[in-house]
Amino acid sequence: MMAESLWREIAGEPRPLATRCTECTRTAFPPASRCRFCGSRNVNQVELAAHAIVEAVSLMGTVLVVHARTTDGVVLLGQAEPAGLVRVGHAVRFRPTGHHMRFELDE
Numbered sequence: 494m495m496a497e498s499l500w501r502e503i504a505g506e507p508r509p510l511a512t513r514c515t516e517c518t519r520t521a522f523p524p525a526s527r528c529r530f531c532g533s534r535n536v537n538q539v540e541l542a543a544h545a546i547v548e549a550v551s552l553m554g555t556v557l558v559v560h561a562r563t564t565d566g567v568v569l570l571g572q573a574e575p576a577g578l579v580r581v582g583h584a585v586r587f588r589p590t591g592h593h594m595r596f597e598l599d600e
């Protein structure tokens with residue numbers, strides 16, 4: 494169960510989990526036992542920043558999905574709250590609910 498978790502709370506703040514490859518140094522989300530880019534098994538779990546900038550907004554069915562780049566440079570997809578107000582360029586913070594990736598406007 495823990496191994497499948499996409500985030501972890503650190504000092505009261507939920508942080509997305511990713512893996513960083515020691516061979517090619519790239520960071521991948523979601524975390525995996527092999528590097529998605531070069532196939533190496535030399536990966537370490539890292540926590541990403543909780544703060545991100547919205548780079549794109551798309552509609553999947555009736556759900557608004559934001560593509561948010563964390564300050565670590567990794568793009569995450571998630572739902573946005575409040576859905577109608579999130580725009581490209583907005584600062585958001587990671588606020589997951591259970592297994593749902595979710596972002597709120599950062600104030």
Ligand SMILES: [Zn+2]
Nearest residue numbers: 514517528531
């Ligand atoms: Zn790699």
